[in-house]
Amino acid sequence: AKERLTAAFDQVNTYFQSLFTRLFGGGKAHLEMIEGDDPSVAGLEIYAQPPGKNLTSLSLLSGGEQALTALSLILAMFLTNPAPVCVLDEVDAPLDDANVDRICDVLREIAEKSQTRFLVVTHHRLTMARMDRLFGVTMAERGVSQLVSVNMEQLDMFAEAA
Amino acid sequence: AKERLTAAFDQVNTYFQSLFTRLFGGGKAHLEMIEGDDPSVAGLEIYAQPPGKNLTSLSLLSGGEQALTALSLILAMFLTNPAPVCVLDEVDAPLDDANVDRICDVLREIAEKSQTRFLVVTHHRLTMARMDRLFGVTMAERGVSQLVSVNMEQLDMFAEAA
Amino acid sequence: VQFSKLRLQGFKSFVEKTELEIMPGLTGIVGPNGCGKSNLLEALRWLMASNSAKSMRSSSMDDVIFSGTANRPARNMAEVSLLLENRAHNAPAPYGNVEELEVVRRIERDYGSSYLINGKPVRQRDTQIFFADLASGANSPALVSQGKVAAIINAKPIERRSILEDSA
Amino acid sequence: VQFSKLRLQGFKSFVEKTELEIMPGLTGIVGPNGCGKSNLLEALRWLMASNSAKSMRSSSMDDVIFSGTANRPARNMAEVSLLLENRAHNAPAPYGNVEELEVVRRIERDYGSSYLINGKPVRQRDTQIFFADLASGANSPALVSQGKVAAIINAKPIERRSILEDSA
Numbered sequence: 001a002k003e004r005l006t007a008a009f010d011q012v013n014t015y016f017q018s019l020f021t022r023l024f025g026g027g028k029a030h031l032e033m034i035e036g037d038d039p040s041v042a043g044l045e046i047y048a049q050p051p052g053k054n055l056t057s058l059s060l061l062s063g064g065e066q067a068l069t070a071l072s073l074i075l076a077m078f079l080t081n082p083a084p085v086c087v088l089d090e091v092d093a094p095l096d097d098a099n100v101d102r103i104c105d106v107l108r109e110i111a112e113k114s115q116t117r118f119l120v121v122t123h124h125r126l127t128m129a130r131m132d133r134l135f136g137v138t139m140a141e142r143g144v145s146q147l148v149s150v151n152m153e154q155l156d157m158f159a160e161a162a
Numbered sequence: 163a164k165e166r167l168t169a170a171f172d173q174v175n176t177y178f179q180s181l182f183t184r185l186f187g188g189g190k191a192h193l194e195m196i197e198g199d200d201p202s203v204a205g206l207e208i209y210a211q212p213p214g215k216n217l218t219s220l221s222l223l224s225g226g227e228q229a230l231t232a233l234s235l236i237l238a239m240f241l242t243n244p245a246p247v248c249v250l251d252e253v254d255a256p257l258d259d260a261n262v263d264r265i266c267d268v269l270r271e272i273a274e275k276s277q278t279r280f281l282v283v284t285h286h287r288l289t290m291a292r293m294d295r296l297f298g299v300t301m302a303e304r305g306v307s308q309l310v311s312v313n314m315e316q317l318d319m320f321a322e323a324a
Numbered sequence: 325v326q327f328s329k330l331r332l333q334g335f336k337s338f339v340e341k342t343e344l345e346i347m348p349g350l351t352g353i354v355g356p357n358g359c360g361k362s363n364l365l366e367a368l369r370w371l372m373a374s375n376s377a378k379s380m381r382s383s384s385m386d387d388v389i390f391s392g393t394a395n396r397p398a399r400n401m402a403e404v405s406l407l408l409e410n411r412a413h414n415a416p417a418p419y420g421n422v423e424e425l426e427v428v429r430r431i432e433r434d435y436g437s438s439y440l441i442n443g444k445p446v447r448q449r450d451t452q453i454f455f456a457d458l459a460s461g462a463n464s465p466a467l468v469s470q471g472k473v474a475a476i477i478n479a480k481p482i483e484r485r486s487i488l489e490d491s492a
Numbered sequence: 493v494q495f496s497k498l499r500l501q502g503f504k505s506f507v508e509k510t511e512l513e514i515m516p517g518l519t520g521i522v523g524p525n526g527c528g529k530s531n532l533l534e535a536l537r538w539l540m541a542s543n544s545a546k547s548m549r550s551s552s553m554d555d556v557i558f559s560g561t562a563n564r565p566a567r568n569m570a571e572v573s574l575l576l577e578n579r580a581h582n583a584p585a586p587y588g589n590v591e592e593l594e595v596v597r598r599i600e601r602d603y604g605s606s607y608l609i610n611g612k613p614v615r616q617r618d619t620q621i622f623f624a625d626l627a628s629g630a631n632s633p634a635l636v637s638q639g640k641v642a643a644i645i646n647a648k649p650i651e652r653r654s655i656l657e658d659s660a
């Protein structure tokens with residue numbers, strides 16, 4: 001089991017580094033296993049350095065930078081051991097338009113390379129435009145949710161009727 | 163001091179109820195002082211019921227509903243005891259376009275009625291369009307922040323250069 | 325194995341029978357604040373035998389059952405089911421040979437939950453193992469809840485270890 | 493009393509002298525992720541005598557001093573100042589009669605912070621009281637940090653009490 005974990009660590013670390021530099025357009029990042037109080041159970045430390053900046057603690061990264069770093073790690077785990085489905089609930093909320101675009105590029109690539117199916121909840125028009133299909137949830141009757149299929153043209157009408 | 167607190171409570175409660183129904187387009191909400199373990203220090207409980215829904219615990223409200231409820235309370239406190247400045251850092255991130263519009267209406271009204279000055283950080287184009295003026299922060303030199311004054315037309319150029 | 329369809333009834337704000345096709349590629353889910361998007365995603369996590377009311381934003385698991393509106397009474401039961409395609413016959417044992425799988429979770433107010441895989445009652449534990457073998461499950465890092473994307477960043481190093489274990 | 497201008501130098505990513513006019517009405521602050529928008533707002537909270545490194549997203553207060561980039565060395569000092577107009581002569585005592593006020597906070601690496609009001613050294617406590625009298629301050633509910641808008645919702649009833657006290 002220990003070899004499997006080390007092999008997984010190396011794989012996640014490799015994907016994490018390449019996704020991070022891709023999403024940030026540079027910089028560097030890596031993972032380390034660090035000894036906890038109980039040596040048999042090491043923890044996972046994350047080091048992230050956006051391009052041109054000094055390595056600082058994760059808490060000093062901005063809201064958007066933290067979201068991108070976290071997504072790099074989540075997607076790296078995903079590529080290491082692809083799951084049948086990936087669910088992302090408004091992960092684009094803290095991102096500016098340029099980063100929304102980059103994340104959508106990465107998702108598109110992973111979706112094409114693997115069998116994984118993605119469910120992406122969003123309020124961002126840019127993200128909506130990049131999806132293969134859209135489902136709308138409405139509460140035509142207050143308090144009761146209903147699922148309908150929607151296309152980009154109907155979106156404005158759909159949002160108004162909310 | 164106790165009378166002052168009770169008077170403040172009544173005032174905040176009144177503003178909270180009217181802001182809530184304004185932002186949700188209906189529903190009801192109110193505050194209650196509840197006895198804690200130590201009777202001399204009561205806590206503040208929030209009850210919120212979006213239109214057409216049953217009264218549920220706050221944790222079952224959606225991300226956007228929680229943000230609107232919290233903003234109703236913050237702005238109610240504000241109206242009770244106006245502060246010289248109000249700072250809102252991406253409070254519109256969880257909101258859909260219709261609610262972004264409503265929040266901006268309320269901010270516009272409070273800003274006109276009181277002397278309060280608002281600093282509003284946002285990535286939302288709708289919010290940007292409703293501001294009296296815009297300042298941009300850029301890192302033309304990586305890692306070094308600079309403040310510039312921006313107008314809506316320059317926005318696209320500004321974002322690209324980021 | 326592919327996830328192909330999620331069906332729910334009586335789960336949170338989805339009181340009526342609802343069906344979501346889970347299709348290849350990127351599916352966007354949109355709608356105004358409070359309309360039920362996160363509830364829909366939680367139905368999938370709940371089906372995969374989540375035993376944490378907190379991850380359902382609730383204080384008790386019964387809170388996932390439709391609690392009524394101004395015009396409709398509360399329900400006493402909720403049911404979510406997932407259809408999976410097993411064309412490649414790589415489903416975990418003993419389901420290797422079947423073409424299609426259906427996992428069901430039902431909850432009744434005050435009585436708790438029951439699970440079925442292809443019509444046969446199974447334990448919560450069996451459902452959890454079934455999804456773990458598919459590299460998924462209620463605590464999978466591939467299910468990112470609203471507002472929690474940066475949670476990994478603020479977690480302690482030891483809490484992040486489970487992330488690695490899921491990828492092994 | 494009106495807040496009219498915020499000046500900062502050496503504070504987080506604002507290594508160069510920066511000046512923000514605080515004008516009546518609604519002022520929007522925009523820019524790409526990581527460019528320094530939240531840092532700018534934190535400078536105002538820090539100036540109002542915040543003594544919590546956590547609210548500066550830091551583990552130590554020295555972390556607010558510019559820590560350098562690939563091309564620039566770290567600094568050892570940071571300074572933020574706020575200009576206030578007192579045309580209505582309603583500033584808290586003993587500043588009732590002056591036309592303009594300036595509050596300054598300075599920090600030196602390893603030596604800690606110092607405060608000045610109109611050029612005169614004051615204690616941290618005096619600065620906190622000055623802003624509390626203006627219905628403001630480092631912990632004012634009117635300063636909503638990023639991602640914290642719903643924090644009031646998830647707080648315990650007793651933690652929300654301080655909110656009321658600020659409004660009294």
Ligand SMILES: Nc1ncnc2c1ncn2[C@@H]1O[C@H](COP(=O)(O)OP(=O)(O)OP(=O)(O)O)[C@@H](O)[C@H]1O
Nearest residue numbers: 224225226336357358359360361362363389390391
């Ligand atoms: N057991 C239940 N019965 C009925 N309604 C429920 C139940 N649990 C939650 N709800 C309702 O579901 C709504 C929240 O839905 P949800 O969190 O899915 O919204 P959302 O579409 O994700 O919105 P947002 O865009 O703001 O995140 C709340 O208004 C709540 O009252």
Ligand SMILES: Nc1ncnc2c1ncn2[C@@H]1O[C@H](COP(=O)(O)OP(=O)(O)OP(=O)(O)O)[C@@H](O)[C@H]1O
Nearest residue numbers: 062063064504525526527528529530531557558559
């Ligand atoms: N003491 C410091 N010295 C230099 N840079 C710092 C310091 N503290 C923080 N930073 C940098 O400031 C950046 C974060 O800035 P900030 O949080 O203000 O961004 P933001 O504009 O709010 O972005 P977002 O839109 O993502 O929220 C980080 O990249 C961090 O490296």
Ligand SMILES: [Mg+2]
Nearest residue numbers: 224225362470
């Ligand atoms: Mg949601």
Ligand SMILES: [Mg+2]
Nearest residue numbers: 062063530638
């Ligand atoms: Mg920020």
